[in-house]
Amino acid sequence: MRALNVTKVAALALTFAWVAGCSSTSTQTDSADMGGSMGSDSGAMTSGSAGMGGLSGSELPAEVANLQTVFYFDFDQSSVKGESFADLEAHARYLASNPQASVRLEGHADERGTREYNIALGERRGNAVARFLMVNGSNAGQVEVISYGEEKPAVMGHGSDSWAQNRRVELKYAGR
Amino acid sequence: MKQRLLACCVLMLLAFGARAELVIEVTQGVDAPTPIAVVPFGWSGATPLPEDLAEIVSTDLYRSGFFSAMKRGDMLSFPQQQAQVFFRDWRVSGQNYLLIGRVTSTGGEQLQVTYELYDVLKETRVLGEQISGSTRNMRDIAHYISDAVFEKLTGLRGAFSTRIAYVTAQNQGGGRHRFSLQLADADGARARTILESREPIMSPSWSKDGSKLAYVSFESSRPGIYVQHLATGKREKIQSFAGLNGAPAWAPDGQRLALTLSKDGNPEIYTLDLARRQLTRVTHHYGIDTEPTWAPDGQSILFTSDRGGQPQIYRVYLADRRIERVTFEGNYNSSGKLTQDGRFLAMVHRSAGAGAAFNIAVQDLKTGRLDILTQTSLDESPTIAPNGSVVLYATQQGNNGVLAAVSLDGRVRFRMPSSSGDVREPAWSPYLQ
The missing domain is CATH 3.30.1330.60 (OmpA-like domain)
Known part of the structure; x- marks a missing residue:
């Protein structure tokens, strides 16, 4: 799963290189955030990011x-x-x-x-x-x-x- | 309390399975709506057509509030062409106008639709057309006919062929939520999900050509602004600084977005040139500046600011950054939207006085007159039909968020109850090609 994400991230980073051109600091995480949410005809089905919100x-x-x-x-x-x-x-x-x-x-x-x-x-x-x-x-x-x-x-x-x-x-x- | 909450969650879980299709209920029409009879269109094909054109047109016209539609069961005949029309029958039954039509197959799924509009009192044909289409786009054909009839009889361009985007939300309990961004015809039909997330989705905004939506999504655990192409589903994340990234609003030129960022410490309005990726800060104030919306000429941006102590709407001229206050009545005015001619400003308004409700109001920018259009409370997110006739907004009905609409003159009202969950943040599309 992790490896898959990394390749996705790399591919997306290339595809959306222009995003990075837009601003230096904030967009570093952008392509990572977009993992798995691109390109399907029906629009993107995002899964959110459970667990990133901190501990209970x-x-x-x-x-x-x-x-x-x-x-x-x-x-x-x-x-x-x-x-x-x-x-x-x-x-x-x-x-x-x-x-x-x-x-x-x-x-x-x-x-x-x-x-x-x-x-x-x-x-x-x-x-x-x-x-x-x-x-x-x-x-x-x-x-x-x-x-x-x-x-x-x-x-x-x-x-x-x-x-x-x-x-x-x-x-x-x-x-x- | 806890048990009720649990019951609520269970109900919501059950309800989630159903598509959030919206159905319009007219709650108030004009005092004397024009009577029109829309006769079932003729069709001689072997299998029934997938859609009932006359029914869709009739419903469109009725829901506009400007027309009363004759019931099919009351019709004495179903004429398909002029020779079959007995005007006296329609006159006696109180109709002013008569719409007839017929559909013929031109091979495979291809159709030809002919419609004719008659003035029953003058016994003259006032409009008629032949349209080519297919069994797949019959709702489009019906809305096209509604637009033509509406414009002919009211002088106003019809907005039946437009679409609405809106957000639905389900609280699934245990801190779990489900948000979705929906796209539907202006009559609520053919709703489809274009984005789903466990994190909030907010503030959909149409590009001026109707091909793209900008919106805010929290899917990366913090807010980002995205642009999604509706034809392909392809999307781009265009902004995600630390802090707020919100309230995207497309400029009339289609090249720029106005948005709210708090990366410099507190919420300020910026414009983003999409092609050059160039960000320009527009406001400079330690208060909250947000909810930008463009004047139709693109020369100024209206926005909400609490720089005066309470949220009020201001206008900033982009050429010289001059700022003027626009709203003065009441202690809360926000989320402004202008009509296409730039004359009327729809907004969320709260009158001065304890316990006053949040209503939709419209201010005539020429005279300064403000009219409160709604009598409910917790009204928000006004969006104006491209022909300037109707304001669509979100409100509460029972414990559900629903969409409702009111004409700018307050004469026509309708609600769009949803079959499930909360419906909120409507955005009415521009005219579509």
Whole structure:
């Protein structure tokens, strides 16, 4: 499977050499991302990439296993709430003393308003948590922010309770 | 709560098997729709035709909200040519117009379709044509006839031969989702999946010639902007910087995309020259700038920004980067789309006041007048038919996301309920060749 991917990647890298010409840093991963998703008449059936999103709660490093990993926000707000401080500081301490560890911060919004605006709002929340971690000792290189906007709600439903649970940043430790 | 959630997931899993075909339900038409009778087309072939042309045309016209269509069961005769038409019968039954036609085989799958439109009151033929086609493209032929009749009788170019793209989503529970990008006729028929993923798909945008779609896909675990050629299915990943890569919008010249990138720290509008792969930053502000949409002349871009504290729509002129605020009413205006003449701006709007809903509104850019077109809540993603008659948008019906539409003057409304899952983010194609 792995070998197959590598040949695919190589072929695609050649085919789409122009992509690399477009910008230097960001497109390195592009052709790899496209593996297996090209060229069929019916369009591309992508398989996503399970496992890249980090570990689930039970596989957290032992030092941070008891900490909160989901942090909530007020409506239309992106400031980290006081109730999140203690656990985020502990995550930051762990990252500071474990330079090989890294986290992915997934920002989310509730369903109200438009999707692209909510993606921006989710990123703003992710960035707020990222800044909090860095101020408290973790390295910029250890923190990645990605926003899903309103695309991946934690709970279904169209009331204020559901919305409050969906306005969140999820902190996930990356696989080692 | 948990049990209900589980039940929901199970239902959704069951529902996923079915294709998300959309069916239009007219919920409000014009006060006095024009009565028209579309008579079953004549056909003398040995085997029945795969599609009922008259039924498709009749349904198109009815769904436009401008016409009421006579029921077949009420027709006294099924004339196929002028000599068989008794105008008095049609007049007595209250019809203003009569559409008749016939289909003849010209060998194999090849067909010739003739249609004739009559003014019942004046007893004159107002339109008629012969069309060559095949049994494979009968829906295209029917929509072509609908377009011709609609334009003749309303003065508006018909948009029945256009298509819509939209996204469907199923929450499969346990953090698993299934997203798909669908392409269908404007009446919801012939839906087909052009992309499927476990990660979100967003913001489909048509190229001006209707041959390509740009969209955002998270399939690589972070957002990337892709362009897919509809004829071949071939696609290209054109942008995936760190941070946001979103809201692609095709320029009228077909050479450039406007898009949102946050690679420089926060979301800004850029244009990308597709042939030269040249990226140009358009906005510079620490607030959120996103949802670009081009003015039809290509000289300016409208976008959403919260630079004033709340999301409002602004316009930036590309020549001198001058920025002007466009929307002032309400505390949330976003996702703007202009009509082809550049005069009307459809958008998601929330009035000032606690608990106000998110509705679709249209602003006349000439007079500044803003009209709220919908009475539901959680309305989003407006997209305008190429003839400027109708705004299609996404809303909630019960616990499902559905598509709905309203005419720009608010007189005609219809819904397109889906057979399964959430339907969202419609994008209406331009006129297709």
